[in-house]
Amino acid sequence: MTWLDFWTVLLVLTLALFSVLAVVVAIGGFFDIRRMLRTLAKNAENAQTDANPREDAK
Amino acid sequence: MLNLESNFTWLDWGIVAVYLSVTVMIGIYVNRYIGNMADYVVAGRSLGTFIAVATMTGTELGLVTVMYAAQKGFTGGFAAFHIGLAAGVVSLIVGLTEFIVVPLRRMRVMTIPEFYGKRFGNGVRVYGALLLAGAGILNMGMFLKAGAIFVTALTGLNDPFYVQIVMTVLIVLVLVYTILGGMVSVVITDYIQFIVLSFGMLLACWFAVKRLGWDAITETVSSVHGHAGFSPLDGEGFGPSYIVWMLFVAGLVSCAVWQTAVMRSCAAENEQVVRRMYVWSSIGFLVRFLLPQFLGICALAYFWQTSEGRAVMFTPEGLPIDDAELTMAALPLFLSQVLPVGLIGVIGAGMLAAFMSTHDSYLLCWASVLVEDVAGPLSGGRLSTKARLVLARLFIFLIGMFLLVWSLWYPLEQDLWDYMAVTGAIYFIGATALLVCGIYWQRASRAGAYLALTSGLLAVLGLDPIKNAVGLDRLEALLGFNLSEAHVGLFATATAMVLMVVGSLLLPDRCPSELPTQETAT
Helix, strand or coil: CCHHHHHHHHHHHHHHHHHHHHHHHHHHHHHHHHHHHHHHHHHHHHHHHHHCHHHHHC | CCCCCCCCCHHHHHHHHHHHHHHHHHHHHHHHHCCCHHHHHHHHHCECHHHHHHHHHHHHCCHHHHHHHHHHHHHHHHHHHHHHHHHHHHHHHHHHHCCCHHHHHHCCCCCHHHHHHHHHCHHHHHHHHHHHHHHHHHHHHHHHHHHHHHHHHHHCCCCHHHHHHHHHHHHHHHHHHHHHHHHHHHHHHHHHHHHHHHHHHHHHHHHHHHHHCHHHHHHHHHHHHHHHHCCCCCCCCCCHHHHHHHHHHHHHHHHHHCHHHHHHHHHECCHHHHHHHHHHHHHHHHHHHHHHHHHHHHHHHHHHHCHHHHHHHECCCCCECCCHHHHHHHHHHHHHHHCCCCHHHHHHHHHHHHHHHHHHHHHHHHHHHHHHHHHHHHCCCCCCHHHHHHHHHHHHHHHHHHHHHHHHHCCCCCCHHHHHHHHHHHHHHHHHHHHHHHHHCCCCCHHHHHHHHHHHHHHHHHCHHHHHHHCHHHHHHHHCCCCCHHHHHHHHHHHHHHHHHHHHHHCCCCCCCCCHHHCCCC
16 A cells, blocks of 8 residues: 555545534534533523522512 | 735625624623633533534634645645544544543643643643743734735725735734633634535635636646646655644644643533534544635636736746745635625624634634643732633733734744644643653653653744754755754654653652542543
């Protein structure tokens, strides 16, 4: 196997793997972002409740 | 510079304008989710696997990466692929073995100097943070220039004055939404950029091969670079010492020691996400070098085949011209010729978003290091959350101003990638010794840490202007061979490890702290 053969195989494999990864991450990432924003919003809500316990009690 | 008619039209400018406006609006919108410093710096440690992979790849596959990797493909041929291979393989090994990154996540640190503090005390933390931030800011010193060269070459704005205008506009845009949104906006824009750039790059590769033909590409590399264009072991090109240097820099450092990558593992939900992120991101680490390098090789073939391109880009002997700014412009010039209207706008916008995403990650990173690891410890931990956020935003602004001045002033005399490896080495040479020994060797001491961090400064000898100023050429004449960045970097790395071990053995700590590998998993 020459260096050119080796780099050609590596390039083709990389292109194929990356195409699959791009599709999977694009779909999965969308749901992850939704979850992350919900978590952060919840954290912010909790922090506000902790900061104003009296208002919360009312 | 070549005066080529670009395919970039008003439609493409429209695409870029819409894309960038949406990105900035997202940065402003997500400001409402920032409640404390952990939200701002590591997105509240709430990243899932897919978004972690997207943001890791998004940050690392930026416009600057594309520019320096393409330049390496242009000046080194297929042999440059060894850099991507090293990056991918080492990142996979890190993911499988949990080397460095999982213990760091276990310690719940936000920055590497915070680890120094927990392991070696506050003095090492502050000293290490100053070295890290200094090296990191210098490392991104050429980002603006690379971004501006890309924009002007892609769009056909040939007047050098436009480069300065574009640099100023870019830094203002980046500062606005990084200051406002922090890591949450970084994560979301990384995700958008990941999608646009991934598919854009794949399409660009297809257009390039379709236009040039595979045989013409390989024949050009053979004509211009000879055997060294294919074999990285050939001393006429990269050579064995450069490969070892790349295994260290593009491999281990990029994924496990460089602060921006480590921040992603620290932002992950749990240790399992860290492992998965590194295993999956190994493809991203491979791609970030390989695809742009391939496009750089295509640019080489394109200009070799056109008479005007050959006259400007090559010496009469047929070698790529020794002008870093011109070889950096080869990829955008090539893309401006082969991509169709519309797609060139999408790729241009994706690249600019990539530029902004890399910039915001780095700005956020260095500013948070200065706040958390310098200002925080020096104030005795008395800084309020509000004060820390204000200070982080102030540092981001000041770093942005420095970058603008540095980009205009510093004469880039070597490949951009080599400049970045050397400036980054000021930090990562010492950091590697501290991380490896600090995590895995109980006897690593504070004295050893100080010595190892200081020896990282030796790396500046790899910068061409410094090398010329201190007269390293006389040493080269004495040794009988050229002292490359790789030689200097490897020497400094070995020195740091030796000093860490010797310093620790001779001057041990009275009360050694517990190793993070011994702590309970969270």
